[in-house]
Amino acid sequence: MNKKRTLGKLRSAILTACLPLLLSMTACSDQERLDYLQLDSMETEESAESREIASAEDETSDPASESRMTSDSRENEDSSFVESTDSSSGENTDSSSGSGEDPETSSHDEHTEFDPYYEESTEYYFQEPESYPAPENWRELYPHGSAEKLDGTIAVISIFANDLYCKWDYEDRKDRSTYSRVYNNLKIACDYLTTESAKYEKDVTFVWDWLDHPELYYEVEVNTDLTKALTNYSVTDQMVWECIEKNIDSENIRRTLEADSVIYMVYVDAPETNDGPCCTRNFYYGMPYPYEIVYLQMINRSEKTPPSVFAHEMLHTFGAPDIYWTDIYANYRLEYGITKEYAKKAADNELNDIMRITWNVNTGRYQYYSISPEITDITAYYVGLIDESETVKKWGFDRSQHDK
Numbered sequence: 034m035n036k037k038r039t040l041g042k043l044r045s046a047i048l049t050a051c052l053p054l055l056l057s058m059t060a061c062s063d064q065e066r067l068d069y070l071q072l073d074s075m076e077t078e079e080s081a082e083s084r085e086i087a088s089a090e091d092e093t094s095d096p097a098s099e100s101r102m103t104s105d106s107r108e109n110e111d112s113s114f115v116e117s118t119d120s121s122s123g124e125n126t127d128s129s130s131g132s133g134e135d136p137e138t139s140s141h142d143e144h145t146e147f148d149p150y151y152e153e154s155t156e157y158y159f160q161e162p163e164s165y166p167a168p169e170n171w172r173e174l175y176p177h178g179s180a181e182k183l184d185g186t187i188a189v190i191s192i193f194a195n196d197l198y199c200k201w202d203y204e205d206r207k208d209r210s211t212y213s214r215v216y217n218n219l220k221i222a223c224d225y226l227t228t229e230s231a232k233y234e235k236d237v238t239f240v241w242d243w244l245d246h247p248e249l250y251y252e253v254e255v256n257t258d259l260t261k262a263l264t265n266y267s268v269t270d271q272m273v274w275e276c277i278e279k280n281i282d283s284e285n286i287r288r289t290l291e292a293d294s295v296i297y298m299v300y301v302d303a304p305e306t307n308d309g310p311c312c313t314r315n316f317y318y319g320m321p322y323p324y325e326i327v328y329l330q331m332i333n334r335s336e337k338t339p340p341s342v343f344a345h346e347m348l349h350t351f352g353a354p355d356i357y358w359t360d361i362y363a364n365y366r367l368e369y370g371i372t373k374e375y376a377k378k379a380a381d382n383e384l385n386d387i388m389r390i391t392w393n394v395n396t397g398r399y400q401y402y403s404i405s406p407e408i409t410d411i412t413a414y415y416v417g418l419i420d421e422s423e424t425v426k427k428w429g430f431d432r433s434q435h436d437k
């Protein structure tokens with residue numbers, strides 16, 4: 034296939050369609066990847082105008098008015114619950130002090146990172162933007178969004194996102210390293226969730242490796258600030274939902290892989306200065322699209338995002354609530370009626386649950402090659418690994434969405 038001609042066709046298709054955001058499926062060589070990024074970054078007045086219209090429409094109808102958005106940042110932890118300590122011991126609530134083992138500077142030779150970027154790339158795959166609408170009956174297929182219970186086969190779709198400020202530049206060594214970190218984090222998180230589920234006698238298989246499955250890998254350009262996904266969620270979700278709807282044949286992927294759930298990971302090459310947290314668009318009633326999306330800022334408050342945060346966010350898509358209290362919740366409540374009192378008790382008892390902490394409970398530091406917090410009964414219940422939880426019964430919290 035003549036690549037130049039294909040890209041030219043893509044360009045005209047994009048200009049004609051005036052898509053507010055662009056995406057295509059690729060699994061390509063360095064130069065091809067670069068070409069594609071350059072193409073994606075092109076601006077036209079026409080497309081800018083159409084984005085303004087789309088954006089204005091977003092504001093008039095807020096599709097997420099009843100939604101819950103879960104956010105995660107160590108900054109959010111209420112320091113009144115946990116004594117702030119230095120980085121050497123105890124729970125670390127100050128994200129600026131101590132960054133755990135840095136995967137890029139660590140001398141852990143035994144942890145030879147696999148660098149997928151340098152692997153022989155799979156065959157170049159190009160597909161023009163098409164429309165792949167969610168099936169009409171998606172609410173029957175996925176009563177709680179694209180991720181149901183943490184059970185069976187789960188397809189993980191990876192989307193590397195460029196936005197107004199953050200760009201993936203694969204000529205840059207640092208970006209290649211971050212890309213590798215995404216790959217390794219995702220592998221560790223999926224392995225962890227499989228192992229933790231097995232403790233509850235559930236057989237969970239994640240299909241995530243885009244080197245084996247190029248249909249699970251995407252690059253996207255969106256005209257917004259993805260590091261603000263939490264605070265600007267109605268616009269961000271709408272953009273990413275439309276992008277998924279128009280360009281990813283989710284239904285085909287689901288059927289081919291015989292997947293019970295599909296989740297969408299959006300990776301942002303955030304700068305050192307980023308203070309926007311990782312967050313998840315999980316299901317809410319009235320959601321206009323089924324797609325549940327995890328937004329991963331690869332750096333937050335100068336700390337590299339570890340695999341535990343990947344796993345924590347992925348668990349939200351299956352229904353897990355946060356079990357820590359943060360200032361952010363001052364205006365809301367924790368999900369399922371979980372009380373501030375319970376969150377405080379969990380903190381006092383150093384509950385080693387991944388929905389409470391994402392760092393090592395003993396060191397207070399992030400780990401980059403493994404995940405030490407567990408899935409305890411409360412989280413297991415809300416993601417459907419078990420049918421009842423002593424904790425939920427005792428405290429009288431709401432039933433799990435999976436509890437029929």
Ligand SMILES: [Zn+2]
Pocket residue numbers: 103104105345346349354355
């Ligand atoms: Zn969370």
